[in-house]
Amino acid sequence: MFFVKELVESGCLTSVPSKYILKNTDSDDHCILVKEPEPIPTIDFSLLTSPDPHQRSKIVTELGNACLEWGFFMVINHEVPKTLRDEMIRETESFFDLRGEEKRQYTGKKLFDPIRCGTSFNPMVDKALLWRDYLKVHVHPHFNAPNKPSGFSKILQEYCKKTREMASELLKGISESLGLEQSYINEKMAVESSYSHQLFVANMYPPCPQPELSMGLPPHSDHGLLTILMQNELVGLQVMHNGKWIPINPLPNSFLVNTGDHMEILTNGKYKSVVHRAVVNNKATRISIGTAHGPPLDTVVSPAPELVADHVGQAYLGIKYREYLELQQSKTLNGKSCLDHLRLSI
Ligand SMILES: O=C(O)CCC(=O)C(=O)O
Numbered sequence: 484m485f486f487v488k489e490l491v492e493s494g495c496l497t498s499v500p501s502k503y504i505l506k507n508t509d510s511d512d513h514c515i516l517v518k519e520p521e522p523i524p525t526i527d528f529s530l531l532t533s534p535d536p537h538q539r540s541k542i543v544t545e546l547g548n549a550c551l552e553w554g555f556f557m558v559i560n561h562e563v564p565k566t567l568r569d570e571m572i573r574e575t576e577s578f579f580d581l582r583g584e585e586k587r588q589y590t591g592k593k594l595f596d597p598i599r600c601g602t603s604f605n606p607m608v609d610k611a612l613l614w615r616d617y618l619k620v621h622v623h624p625h626f627n628a629p630n631k632p633s634g635f636s637k638i639l640q641e642y643c644k645k646t647r648e649m650a651s652e653l654l655k656g657i658s659e660s661l662g663l664e665q666s667y668i669n670e671k672m673a674v675e676s677s678y679s680h681q682l683f684v685a686n687m688y689p690p691c692p693q694p695e696l697s698m699g700l701p702p703h704s705d706h707g708l709l710t711i712l713m714q715n716e717l718v719g720l721q722v723m724h725n726g727k728w729i730p731i732n733p734l735p736n737s738f739l740v741n742t743g744d745h746m747e748i749l750t751n752g753k754y755k756s757v758v759h760r761a762v763v764n765n766k767a768t769r770i771s772i773g774t775a776h777g778p779p780l781d782t783v784v785s786p787a788p789e790l791v792a793d794h795v796g797q798a799y800l801g802i803k804y805r806e807y808l809e810l811q812q813s814k815t816l817n818g819k820s821c822l823d824h825l826r827l828s829i
């Protein structure tokens with residue numbers, strides 16, 4: 484198995500090898516790429532924890548609208564120190580800079596092995612390889628970390644704790660925006676318990692000689708309730724909104740948050756997971772770091788009865804979180820095809 488990074492560093496790559504060719508042109512998926520950046524919903528996190536009920540109710544409404552209309556928003560004024568974010572990105576770069584042999588001890592592993600490093604998404608079934616190397620670590624309920632680089636583990640632990648706290652605060656606001664008790668999702672999904680599941684995913688997209696021919700990550704939705712994402716200074720994320728691809732240019736020091744498939748299942752389709760993709764560039768290495776927040780692996784998630792309107796009925800089958808992750812990993816990434824397996828025709 485070769486990492487894309489090794490391929491690029493082997494020198495004189497002037498074109499994309501054929502096995503990486505996956506067109507991302509607009510004609511491909513019949514969706515227009517918006518050229519001008521569009522304002523995306525922005526959530527001021529400090530207002531979520533505001534003691535002023537008016538401030539809170541305003542931000543809860545904004546959060547609800549962002550989930551309803553976009554499934555995606557930017558979070559500013561959060562409580563994760565900039566130094567921690569910067570260190571997490573630096574440590575991730577150092578991890579990917581380790582020699583191939585050191586990283587290869589984590590390759591070819593199974594989905595629930597604590598640490599997995601690889602390339603593409605599922606090279607066994609992917610029609611074309613993706614221009615992306617990754618590191619995936621199950622960080623909760625059991626904390627794991629690669630032992631190199633030496634500072635990685637400590638920073639990872641701190642970073643994951645902070646993002647878990649952010650996720651539960653956001654889930655309180657999201658519960659409220661659905662007309663439920665603040666604690667509803669956190670309790671029902673045991674998000675604040677010592678069993679909840681958190682997956683750390685670091686993506687590295689090396690510079691690509693023909694970025695228009697290759698893809699970092701094809702259109703997909705994420706599996707969890709929420710994903711919290713940050714990136715180094717390079718853009719590449721695009722979000723599907725009203726049938727158009729919107730390029731995302733986040734404010735410095737902000738986080739990007741998107742709703743995942745389990746939010747869609749839990750809310751019976753009210754807050755849908757958002758389809759997004761990562762394109763590559765020919766200038767520099769882009770890094771993105773996401774944490775996926777979900778319930779304990781053995782939780783069966785099905786639509787919340789409070790959100791199943793009588794005239795609509797239950798729109799999704801329940802499924803064990805663990806089984807959903809297995810289902811997603813067994814296939815090639817393809818839009819919302821995994822969630823489609825659970826849809827009930829009503
Ligand atoms: O690189 C990005 O911005 C997106 C990453 C992503 O969608 C994922 O890891 O699921």
Ligand SMILES: [Fe+2]
Nearest residue numbers: 703704705759
């Ligand atoms: Fe994603």
